[in-house]
Amino acid sequence: MKKIFDTAIVNLESLNTYNFAIPTYQRPYVWGDEQIKKLLDDFYLSFKSSIDTEYYVSTILIKEKGELAELIDGQQRFTTLWIIAFVMSTLNSQSDIETFLKKDDKLRLGFEIRKEVSDYLENLIDNKNNKKKYDENIISEYPYLKNVTRAIAFVKAYIEQLKLTSGDLKGFGNFIYRNVKLIKNTTPENTDLNKLFSTINSAGIQLEQTDIVKANLLKFIDNKTVYSKIWEACENMNNFFERNVRVSFPETDKNNIDLTNMISFDRYALEQVHLVRSNYSSTLSRISFL
Incomplete structure (x- = not known):
């Protein structure tokens, strides 16, 4: 029989050959203190x-493209493991988990649509003297950074209160690096990743129903990155739309935007919208809350 998924038991050490990409349809990092504490307690x-x-933490689902792995599922725990590795480096643990921060001088984790998160993580491990300073005002402009910065502070406080000796600190880092196991499921070629993502998350665990709708809509669109940013600018109802746009598109020159061009009628674009809605109607009918 043809094998559909390749499954293997891995640890961070065996994943050291990969760089990981967080795709456009994934949610931001949302873990809070309770989830992180439970993970660290277990470790x-x-x-x-x-x-x-050996401690088995979770499964991850990836799509391999050479040494690049697209992380379809499991990014919350995986991002937390990266944060633990970073905190270990700040505490000078001299443990092997610190090697997981980068691969070939490139950040181990990449975020397709959240450049501000990638820039922030890159800045954290930059040893240059001209590092960017992130104060509360900057972080408040980028809501996706808040949970990351909070997680880093929590992990550091947690490990410091353990009052480990230098030997135990190194041993603890090496333990997480080698003894924490994950089940790695690798998708076969030509898998519809958006459909797979929405299927495995249809129960809504850690996801809003709107994220599932978003994932299904994006599969009809070629330029997923731009439209995912537009979606998120419209989705956040706790802030003004204009502010959301500035966060989602920070490199745009706002002074040179001609707003009158945005109200013109485009019949072709309208036809494309109707086509997408028609193709998507069957999917919507299967989502119970609609």
């Missing part, structure tokens, strides 16, 4: 029970 209890203990 530490396993580490203290035996340095040879």
